[in-house]
Amino acid sequence: MPSSRVTISLPDGKAMSFAAGVTGAEIAASIGPGLAKAALAAEVNGEPWDLFRPIKADAQLRIITRKDPEALELIRHDAAHVLAMAVQDIFPKTQVTIGPAIENGFYYDFARDQPFTQDDLARIEARMREIVEADLPTRREVWPRDEAIAHFEKMGEHYKAELIRGIPPGEDVSIYFHGSWHDLCRGPHFVSTGKIGQAFRLTNVAGAYWRGDSKNAQLQRIYGTAWRDEKELEAYLHRLEEAEKRDHRRIGKELELFTFSPDVGAGLPLWMPNGMVIRQELEFLALQEERKDGYRRVATPHIAKDALYLRSRHLHYYKEDMYAPLDIDGEKYYLRPMNCPHHHLIYGATRHSYRELPVRIAEYAQDYRYEASGGLSGLMRVRGFCQNDAHIYCRYDQAKEEFINVMRLHARYYDLMGIKEYYMRLSLPDTANLEKYIDEPERWLTAAEIIRSAMKESGYPYIEAKGEAAFYGPKVDFMIKSVIGTEYAISTNQLDFLATQTFGLAYVGEDGKEHPVYVIHRAPLGSHERFTAFLIEHYAGAFPVWLAPVQARIVPITDRVSEYARKVEKRMLDEPVFNGTAGLRVDTDFSGERMQRKIREAQTRKIPYMLVIGDREAESGTVAVRLRSGRDLGAMPLETVIARIRQEAENRHDVAE
RNA sequence: GCCGGAGUAGCGUAGUGGUAGCGCAACCCCUUGGUAAGGGGUAGGUCGUGAGUUCGAUUCUCACCUCCGGCACCA
Secondary structure: OOOOEEEEEOOOOOEEEEEOOOEHHHHHHHHOHHHHHHEEEEEEOOEEEOOOOEOOOOEEEEEEEOOOOHHHHHHHHHHHHHHHHHHHHHOOOOEEOOOOEEOOEEEEEEEOOOOOOHHHHHHHHHHHHHHHHHOOEEEEEEEEHHHHHHHHHHHOOHHHHHHHHOOOOOOEEEEEEEOOEEEEOOOOOOOEHHHHOOOEEEEEEEEEEHHHOOOOOEEEEEEEEEOOOHHHHHHHHHHHHHHHHHOHHHHHHHOOOEEOOOOOOOOOOEEOHHHHHHHHHHHHHHHHHHHHOOOEEOOOOOEEEHHHHHHHOHHHHHHHHOOOOEEEOOEEEEEOOOOHHHHHHHHHOOOOEOOOOOEEEEEEEEEEOOOOHHHOEOOOEOOEEEEEEEEEEEOHHHHHHHHHHHHHHHHHHHHHOOOOOOEEEEEEOOOOOHHHOOOOHHHHHHHHHHHHHHHHHHOOOOEEEEOOOEOOEOEEEEEEEOOOOOEEEEEEEEEEOOHHHHOOOEEEOOOOOEEEOEEEEEEOOOEHHHHHHHHHHHHOOOOOOOOOOOOEEEEEOOHHHHHHHHHHHHHHHHOOOOOOOOOOOEEEOOOOOOHHHHHHHHHHOOOOEEEEEOHHHHHHOEEEEEEOOOOEEEEEEHHHHHHHHHHHHHHOOOOOO
16 A cells, blocks of 8 residues: 655664655755755655655655765756856846756856857856845746747747757646746756855856757857865866866977977977877887787878779768868879778788788878867877777687787786776767768678677676767777866777778688678777877876986086086996887986076976986996985986886886886 | 967066067076075067058957867767
């Protein structure tokens, strides 16, 4: 028999019971003033519920307080409503659209002819604070769908009306009132605007397309951040400041890693000597690791005729995103946007036996893509980049194992660099948007199944995402976030069932007949540009010894030891490191500055080792070792230090200093 | 590409309808110093580029280039 009571479980394990029709607010108040104050919303039988909404019989109630993790989202959602209220107060002709809670805050999209200015933002924020201060009560009404449409149309809220039209006919919609202002909303909302608190701030204005589609009108989005209290807000703002210091664009300038010039063009980086060290070390790492995994290196041209990209279908799918072709003697030559077709031609240049597969072809290869100007961002998103590319041509029965091997290669790199903040995404086609993908439903399914079973077998956790596949097949993307919070695919592992058709790629089987191959496209180190950008932020510019542009700086204290300093430098430059590119990367600060100043200089350059040399060291053939962390290791024999730095470089230690 | 903002010395910045300062860096001099900024001096700018308005533009207007914050895109 259904109970006519509402039961609530308390944190101490006790249960309480109330008559049906009671509200969450009343329950909270009856338990104690502390809870009444902290209560923000509720869950009734697992459903989000307003505190002011009567609860029917036979219900399980959970009160959500300011301390609960859900509180942040609730505060942000209410703040978005108050933002819309404030905007319509000040700019009455503005139409509202949607305004969700997001990570760290909220936004609301408005339709208004004039853009909001910084001054407008300040006025709006001030008005929001007044609305919160006024503590306006919230009310919820349920309207028939058609009535709601007519109502909002009459108000001139055409976007709102359109939203409601998306709700199936016959259904009711809920409308939330804060004072007299009201909005279509699923809720829940607080009993009054005062519950939001004042720990919020409007941050910026931006354009955003209606329904996220660039074919639609552009709206004006106002972003804000909101927290449970001032302390959280301050902490967030502090985190932003700290993130700014790690921004690869800033560190790239400070450490002279790369630069750009308007005369070269947007998105075309110029790598400076310090940045080039990182590129070379990454490439050498790839060379070593790929050799272990049976890859062989090739080199291919940066341009090709249109015939190649017509055949690969890239011109069909990406013409607008390619640099316009060079027209020479009636032939069109494109800067290559990727390397797959070139590698396919190498595979196709010879006949391959089933015994010989998989064939693995690798190249750190330069590509050019005419990316939309607005999307360019430092080294993260560029128009010229060098990819850690390779293509694996294998039999169908080898595809899963090869895919797993590539996943393990990714893991080796990520472990080596201590990269943990990422997730893997199985990128699948969007069945609702098929013109972006090759129309081969069966092959899509098979390929996705191969990847799924490879992921399952290797045990790496991943999520699935529709609409993120390449046109030629599904893939696993490694997603990271830059310090400023933008998400990027940093590495990729793709399964291609198309190339075998477009390029006639095959192998000769035991039966003497030709069979199709799978092609795995993979770039575990992504491109030099994006990967270095990520590593700069990951290490905040304090690279481990193997990547550090300068591994050690010699700091002579007086001119009396200049000769000894030069000897030390020479000895270190001569020390062979196994990659054979050079000796240790060392320099000497011969400036006339004081030692303290020289140390500061080395420190701001984030040089891992400082080798201080004075009379004592010159006499004893030692160097006084200081680490970038500030740790002083004292005087050590020169050979001991050299052995240590060399070992760190060769083993690619990610040293805890 | 779209919406908005910005561009002043290598870097960070101030400022104005009458052709520009400051800090750091650079260079020189003094200081020879023991683990994060010693002192003094010198030099360095077609104020992103082009056009327009004006007696006069770095300042106002327009176009372009580049960057920044979003959106869209991302093989």
